[in-house]
Amino acid sequence: MKNNSKNIAPTVLSVSDLKVKFVTPDYSVHAVNNVSFSLKRGEVLSVLGESGSGKSVTLSAIQRLLPKNITSVEGSIKINGEEILTMSARRLNQLRGGQIAMIFQEPATSFDPVFTVGQQITEGIRHHAGCSQSEADKKALELLDLVRIPSAKDRLHNYPFEMSGGMRQRAMIALALSCDPMILLADEPTTALDATVQIQILLLLKDIQKELGLSIIFVTHDIGVSIEIGDRIAVMYGGQIVETGNLAEVINDAKHPYTKGLLSSTIHANSSGKRLHAIPGSPPNLSNAPSNCSFSERCEFANETCKNTIPDNVKLGIERFSRCLRIGVWE
Amino acid sequence: MAKIDKSFVKVRNLKKYFQTGTQIPFLKKPPAVKAVENVSFDVFKGETLGVVGESGCGKSTVARLLIQLIKPDAGEIIIDGLAVEKRGGISTRDLRHRMQMVFQDSYATLNPRMPIEESIAFGPISNGKKPSEAMLESKHFMDQVGLDPNIYLHRYPHELSGGQRQRVNIARALAMGPEVIILDEAVSALDKSVEAQVLNLLTDLKSDLKLTYIFISHDLNVVKYISDKVMVMYLGEVVEYGTVEDVYNSPKHPYTEALLASQPSMDPSRKLKTVPITGDPPNPINPPSGCKFHTRCPKVTDLCRTVNPKLQSTDNVDHLTACHLASNVTEVDVLNAQKGLNS
Ligand SMILES: Nc1ncnc2c1ncn2[C@@H]1O[C@H](COP(=O)(O)OP(=O)(O)OP(=O)(O)O)[C@@H](O)[C@H]1O
Ligand SMILES: [Mg+2]
Numbered sequence: 001m002k003n004n005s006k007n008i009a010p011t012v013l014s015v016s017d018l019k020v021k022f023v024t025p026d027y028s029v030h031a032v033n034n035v036s037f038s039l040k041r042g043e044v045l046s047v048l049g050e051s052g053s054g055k056s057v058t059l060s061a062i063q064r065l066l067p068k069n070i071t072s073v074e075g076s077i078k079i080n081g082e083e084i085l086t087m088s089a090r091r092l093n094q095l096r097g098g099q100i101a102m103i104f105q106e107p108a109t110s111f112d113p114v115f116t117v118g119q120q121i122t123e124g125i126r127h128h129a130g131c132s133q134s135e136a137d138k139k140a141l142e143l144l145d146l147v148r149i150p151s152a153k154d155r156l157h158n159y160p161f162e163m164s165g166g167m168r169q170r171a172m173i174a175l176a177l178s179c180d181p182m183i184l185l186a187d188e189p190t191t192a193l194d195a196t197v198q199i200q201i202l203l204l205l206k207d208i209q210k211e212l213g214l215s216i217i218f219v220t221h222d223i224g225v226s227i228e229i230g231d232r233i234a235v236m237y238g239g240q241i242v243e244t245g246n247l248a249e250v251i252n253d254a255k256h257p258y259t260k261g262l263l264s265s266t267i268h269a270n271s272s273g274k275r276l277h278a279i280p281g282s283p284p285n286l287s288n289a290p291s292n293c294s295f296s297e298r299c300e301f302a303n304e305t306c307k308n309t310i311p312d313n314v315k316l317g318i319e320r321f322s323r324c325l326r327i328g329v330w331e
Numbered sequence: 332m333a334k335i336d337k338s339f340v341k342v343r344n345l346k347k348y349f350q351t352g353t354q355i356p357f358l359k360k361p362p363a364v365k366a367v368e369n370v371s372f373d374v375f376k377g378e379t380l381g382v383v384g385e386s387g388c389g390k391s392t393v394a395r396l397l398i399q400l401i402k403p404d405a406g407e408i409i410i411d412g413l414a415v416e417k418r419g420g421i422s423t424r425d426l427r428h429r430m431q432m433v434f435q436d437s438y439a440t441l442n443p444r445m446p447i448e449e450s451i452a453f454g455p456i457s458n459g460k461k462p463s464e465a466m467l468e469s470k471h472f473m474d475q476v477g478l479d480p481n482i483y484l485h486r487y488p489h490e491l492s493g494g495q496r497q498r499v500n501i502a503r504a505l506a507m508g509p510e511v512i513i514l515d516e517a518v519s520a521l522d523k524s525v526e527a528q529v530l531n532l533l534t535d536l537k538s539d540l541k542l543t544y545i546f547i548s549h550d551l552n553v554v555k556y557i558s559d560k561v562m563v564m565y566l567g568e569v570v571e572y573g574t575v576e577d578v579y580n581s582p583k584h585p586y587t588e589a590l591l592a593s594q595p596s597m598d599p600s601r602k603l604k605t606v607p608i609t610g611d612p613p614n615p616i617n618p619p620s621g622c623k624f625h626t627r628c629p630k631v632t633d634l635c636r637t638v639n640p641k642l643q644s645t646d647n648v649d650h651l652t653a654c655h656l657a658s659n660v661t662e663v664d665v666l667n668a669q670k671g672l673n674s
Binding site for chain 2: 050051164165166167194195196197198199200202203221222223224225227228247248251252261262265266267268271272275276277278279280282283298
């Protein structure tokens with residue numbers, strides 16, 4: 001890392017050439033193919049992609065949580081310069097309960113239904129900080145206040161099922177923060193919520209992120225959500241990041257035909273009465289190793305080369321990349 | 332409602348409570364979820380009525396009541412002047428010729444062991460159509476939804492993508508020759524790039540076949556795009572009804588306002604800074620008194636806490652809302668309402 005200039009925050013996580021493949025006797029899936037990106041301190045990276053594009057697998061790979069027996073992982077994932085893919089199990093455990101925390105779509109994934117929310121959060125705090133029960137209780141209360149759970153004191157004694165969806169999601173964020181993480185991995189944490197609750201959680205996350213200087217990778221299939229939360233964006237398709245860069249630049253001036261297609265097929269306030277520009281076809285089958293641009297089958301600008309070669313990342317600016325061989329042609 | 336006579340589907344005072352399984356000590360009966368309460372609306376021929384609201388607000392229950400998958404506790408459903416399941420009206424069987432439904436989960440609604448051709452022909456055959464004829468027509472309906480019969484006729488559901496399966500479900504509905512199709516979150520499970528294909532298809536079918544749609548979705552942008560009229564529901568009740576232009580451009584109910592304002596912005600330079608409303612929707616087992624939105628409403632008054640406002644016209648007769656502050660309630664109405672409450 002050579003980020004010695006003052007106004008550039010240091011990189012906390014860098015993923016390079018990540019490949020994840022699942023192989024069983026019945027099938028294989030090339031779920032993640034040559035994915036590279038970096039995350040800076042205090043930044044939110046939105047990862048936008050449709051179902052099956054490899055978003056969740058990428059997050060699992062970062063924490064080494066993929067099923068060992070059927071998975072092959074190649075490439076490099078470094079946290080503060082330290083390689084995750086080869087580190088010892090002991091060191092990995094320290095990371096998972098310390099520098100990296102995760103929140104999910106379903107709070108049930110995080111919470112054990114038979115313990116109260118308070119018990120689980122204080123447990124997290126004590127495990128991490130090795131402090132006394134009373135100190136942990138105090139910190140737990142602070143955390144519930146931080147995520148703006150009203151009458152926090154009473155809520156500590158609630159079981160997860162006794163909370164409404166939005167409250168449970170807030171409690172899950174408090175639980176994730178109980179180990180003072182530096183990086184928060186968020187896998188569609190607002191997808192199951194109602195619209196009026198989703199926006200509350202998004203703004204809450206953003207506030208907390210600023211207050212604590214957190215770095216967040218926020219995975220979603222919802223363009224609006226990715227725009228609302230992100231500073232930078234990575235667009236995934238068929239296991240690849242096809243385009244990445246500053247959020248406003250990518251949304252206002254997309255440099256990959258898939259990003260462009262996705263934006264124009266998404267209905268927004270002014271679509272009424274106009275025919276939608278749908279992308280023809282459907283997402284690729286990932287059972288073979290990629291040998292071409294994963295979007296070439298559906299791309300109106302693809303030529304023979306696109307169908308036979310894997311496009312390299314084309315650098316378009318500072319941290320702005322597109323994997324398209326025909327950038328000059330279709331614009 | 333002014334144009335009652337032109338309405339093709341007319342719903343009046345529909346009510347449905349679901350008994351829950353959990354028994355609470357000292358109470359004789361387990362509590363009921365008040366899924367749909369006093370719901371009335373009209374759908375005009377050839378129009379699309381969008382239905383929006385958050386999870387559990389009763390959208391899907393209304394849909395299931397409409398096609399008689401479940402029976403209402405009270406209320407009337409009238410289609411083309413014929414009351415459903417009433418003497419001199421229309422039977423459920425005949426109703427389903429005229430009204431069909433497409434669900435969100437494209438997989439669950441298709442028989443996994445039945446090839447597409449048979450799936451589409453199944454409805455007409457069970458209605459007495461000759462199998463050979465129904466199978467032949469399957470091809471026509473596949474063409475209509477943009478699935479090449481030469482490729483897909485003999486495929487099974489698991490061999491199709493989500494978007495293709497949803498096309499099959501639409502073809503199955505069309506095969507019954509309906510005039511009204513209820514689409515309950517029918518595009519919600521699809522990827523955006525595929526959703527647009529299916530929405531274009533629905534738009535084409537509507538104008539080619541002169542269909543009437545009831546389009547239920549949690550996605551406000553999609554509802555705005557596809558609908559002529561829109562109905563907003565909150566905790567089992569209709570809080571607002573009107574044309575898409577009226578409701579989206581000048582919402583009359585504070586809940587509609589909040590819902591619209593909660594939509595993520597699509598413009599990176601105009602991200603939301605403050606939350607439109609706080610709190611979660613209340614539990615429908617134990618809904619608030621008075622106006623059910625009063626616990627979250629920024630404009631709440633004492634009247635709202637005690638008297639549930641009726642759905643009625645605003646200064647625009649075709650734009651209805653159930654809000655004490657927005658509708659044309661006179662002081663006399665309010666006084667009467669309070670009297671009614673005290674008596
Ligand atoms: N444990 C596993 N074994 C085999 N295949 C898997 C496994 N986990 C994921 N996959 C496959 O890897 C691909 C990428 O999946 P992933 O879960 O990352 O998608 P996603 O982008 O998170 O999608 P969604 O938006 O639906 O959550 C998919 O084809 C999926 O079926
Ligand atoms: Mg996922």
